[in-house]
Amino acid sequence: MEHSESKIRIIHATLDLLSQSGLSGVAINQVVAASAAPKGSIYHFFPGGKLELASVALKEAGQGEGQWFRGIFHRRESIAQKVELLFTSAANLLEESEFMKGCPVAAVALDLDRDSEGLRPVCREIFTMWQNIIAEGLDEVPEPERSQVAELILAALEGALILARTEATKEPLLRAGRTLGESIGRKFPAAS
Amino acid sequence: MEHSESKIRIIHATLDLLSQSGLSGVAINQVVAASAAPKGSIYHFFPGGKLELASVALKEAGQGEGQWFRGIFHRRESIAQKVELLFTSAANLLEESEFMKGCPVAAVALDLDRDSEGLRPVCREIFTMWQNIIAEGLDEVPEPERSQVAELILAALEGALILARTEATKEPLLRAGRTLGESIGRKFPAAS
Numbered sequence: 001m002e003h004s005e006s007k008i009r010i011i012h013a014t015l016d017l018l019s020q021s022g023l024s025g026v027a028i029n030q031v032v033a034a035s036a037a038p039k040g041s042i043y044h045f046f047p048g049g050k051l052e053l054a055s056v057a058l059k060e061a062g063q064g065e066g067q068w069f070r071g072i073f074h075r076r077e078s079i080a081q082k083v084e085l086l087f088t089s090a091a092n093l094l095e096e097s098e099f100m101k102g103c104p105v106a107a108v109a110l111d112l113d114r115d116s117e118g119l120r121p122v123c124r125e126i127f128t129m130w131q132n133i134i135a136e137g138l139d140e141v142p143e144p145e146r147s148q149v150a151e152l153i154l155a156a157l158e159g160a161l162i163l164a165r166t167e168a169t170k171e172p173l174l175r176a177g178r179t180l181g182e183s184i185g186r187k188f189p190a191a192s
Numbered sequence: 193m194e195h196s197e198s199k200i201r202i203i204h205a206t207l208d209l210l211s212q213s214g215l216s217g218v219a220i221n222q223v224v225a226a227s228a229a230p231k232g233s234i235y236h237f238f239p240g241g242k243l244e245l246a247s248v249a250l251k252e253a254g255q256g257e258g259q260w261f262r263g264i265f266h267r268r269e270s271i272a273q274k275v276e277l278l279f280t281s282a283a284n285l286l287e288e289s290e291f292m293k294g295c296p297v298a299a300v301a302l303d304l305d306r307d308s309e310g311l312r313p314v315c316r317e318i319f320t321m322w323q324n325i326i327a328e329g330l331d332e333v334p335e336p337e338r339s340q341v342a343e344l345i346l347a348a349l350e351g352a353l354i355l356a357r358t359e360a361t362k363e364p365l366l367r368a369g370r371t372l373g374e375s376i377g378r379k380f381p382a383a384s
Contacts, residue, residue: 020305021216021302021303021304021305022214022216022302022303023216024213024214024215024216024217024303025216025303025305100305102302106302106351106354107302107303109354109357109358110213110214110294110298110299110302110354110357111213111214111216111217111299112213112357112358113212113213113217113292120358120360123358124358124359127355127358127359145371148367148368148370148371149371151352151355151364151367151368151371152348152352152367152368152371152372152375154351154355155348155351155352155354155355155364155368156344156347156348156351156372157351158350158351158354158355159298159346159347159348159349159350159351159352159354160343160344160347160351162298162301162302162347162350162351163319163343163346163347163350165301165302165304166301166304166312166315166316166319167316167319168312172343172347175340175343175344176340176343176344176347178340179337179340179341179343179344180344180348180375182379183344183372183375183376183378183379184375186375186378186379187374187375187378187379
């Protein structure tokens, strides 16, 4: 029991560091400091070291954020409302972190190099899972187009997170969500 | 003359490293190795070290990519065609780099922490400049809405670059450009 609590603390500390500065932000010593876990326990739980730890933490975030997407896109609302809600809640989360923590998957994706190539499929699977969850909630969009509209929503969200983090305000996310929601809503009006 | 050639090589090497793995990818020793410039010359040209070097390299990239945006958005084409062209040429550039080099400004923005806070205004100014250049070319969009549509285009581009880099294919950029171009084009048809 004690072990699994340490493990959870280690994973959460890693995720925090990944969200702040990507893979480069995750050094075992920083995880030790942030999780208050003994250094030995990190290698005990994650014998693969930093990359294994990052992989487990990303998958955890992937599941958690997937639930969040599902909660939004399974609502009985218009596509424009769902998109706006997605961007607004992302803006609120970013603000809560004082604009320091973005999407950990995007942060890792932009740090991928030869040494961390093993994390590419992890990032890809998470993005695909999120895209599928969004696509399932796009009732107004004809089936064959759902996947690409979901991909655009995810891309715009990730990009607007970068702009909002850079400006340290919620506005880029709020504006992008509104403009995208209206544009897609116009293209795919609700069946009446 | 020799000095200024070294300086240019140093800036380009820094930009390459920033585009690959953000700020964490830029260590003075790596810049030395990649630029074949003597270590002393780096501190000679950039007494502020890594952060000054990153700032100069980002501004250089900001200007260069700004020209590229201008070339696309000053064309006499529809908004949908311009957006598609933007995403297609970004996809081609990404492919040329073997999917290793993304947008250096986004990569730095996601690495910002207390130590690199000084680069936040640099990133912000570049994003704003790009957004303004795009906005100027959105002839079909009513003046008061141009800025937010330009911001959405930039956000979607940055996000699709992340998805395409993760998948190591051009497709996410090509699809997002097409879907976004069509959606915006539908919302803002050409005045006839």
